[in-house]
Amino acid sequence: MKNALYLYNTLTRKKELFEPLAPPFVGMYVCGPTVYSESHLGHARPAVAFDVLYRYLMHLGYKVRYVRNITDVGHLENEVDETGEDKISHRARQEHLEPMEVVQKYMNSFHRGMEKLNTLEPSIEPRATGHIIEQQQMIDKLITSGYAYVSNGSVYFDVEKYDKNHFYGILSGRVLEEMKANSRVLEGQEEKHGQFDFALWKKASPGHIMRWPSQWGEGFPGWHLECSVMSTRYLGEVFDIHGGGMDLIFPHHECEIAQSTAAMGHAPVRYWVHNNMVTINGQKMARSLGNFITLDELFTGNHKLLMQAYSPMTIRFFMLQAQYRSTLDFSNEALLAASLGLQKLLAAERTLANLKPDSTSTVDVTGIAKKCYDAMNDDLNTPIALAHLFDAVRIINLVSDGKEKLSADDIRSLTETFRTFIHDIFGLRAEEESGNEKLAGVLSLLLDMRQEAKARKEWSVSDRIRDRLSELGITVKDRKDGYDWEITS
């Protein structure tokens, strides 16, 4: 199985065999959130996609150092904002909080969401504010090497100069000359020598809350610097995988490559991996567009677009049903479908655990695991792997119905495959029970009495219990030997 994983590399626009620089070690850096408001469904996409990659690499036997940053220096809201106030300062003023309180609040919330989605914690979760000195050191280096210049208390990266010696646009496929021909010059950029130069260090305006002293004056680090600095610090000058959303390819990742290459003399990253967006009504879900649904809203159903609550595992399964490089369109129908599909898969796993083995098998299940691995090796094609698991679901149910037979060996192998893919790689887990033992006790009493009424053929009593519970949002499921219930609303 090992060494057969192909990943789509944005740098080459091809699927490439993944070969780590120094096996069995793998270094992976993923752009994390800027913590100035609640996390939404869009944030769950890369979190789940790269969690699956992380889990799969570990399953293949690699020792992975997974670094995901927290951006806690708010970058500029936008260039023309007369206050020039950053996102976190802005939020801090709005909420009458210390900037670090804003950061802490939303970082905690992000972590809670990630825990519910069952994503594994990164090995290191560095924060931009904890690496101000390193960022200043890198700026120094860039000034010394001539790729950066000081202008009115700020420091900018000289894109023109970089492009002469390297290729600014190597990742995004943009060509500097064409970009210059195709865009207008914005106001308020007199400090820059070149139109596409970007800030490495930004002079703080008098009202700016987040600020640090530097040899260039009081200010704060530029937009793209933290990732270059922190990835290099924890993963080395060259590392294997850099991930993030496709919307970060330009300018963020392009600038990262430029900075690092200018500072070190070589490219920092071997495989650039980008996930696609979650869309809603065909448009990207984004904070800035205001069309987002937060994770808490999804989990509670408390949003005008939501017909019901969707559990964290439903969200996770929903993500897995699409390949990470495809857009994924949000809708109630799609989430409901995901929820039912997930239940079916997990139910089959429980059925599998209770199957009675036969001396021989009447169906061939030996190829299923390999097909799942093949799908994962083909750029993490989770929907295909799931399709193969659903083939197994049908077989399991047929065996359970006595229409097909499986040997003990085959049952063991299927059990192993299910455990590996569903739990270890896909990171799905059974939803926690309703947690209310008193409710469970009352229901158990009530439904026992209903069973007794049924035994006496007192249908009016049994139906009344069932109907009343249904009105309360509790669905009673009669089974061959007993009953089950579920809170459905």
Added chain:
RNA sequence: GGUCGGUUGUCCGAGUGGCUAGGAAUCGGUCUGCAAAACCGGGAACGGCGGUUCGAAUCCGCCACCGACCUCCA
């Protein structure tokens, strides 16, 4: 305007020269006091127009529509 990507059945979503994707919904059936649930099975698709080919959803061209990026964004 530039660069890149997409358009698959009722919905979500894989695939990519000939072979059932899968899930959800729907329909038929099994089970059941009835219903629900569960299970089994069937039907249903490749944006438009040309071209290449024995054969195209899949390759090529043109057109239409949609989106991402070009400004912080996952």
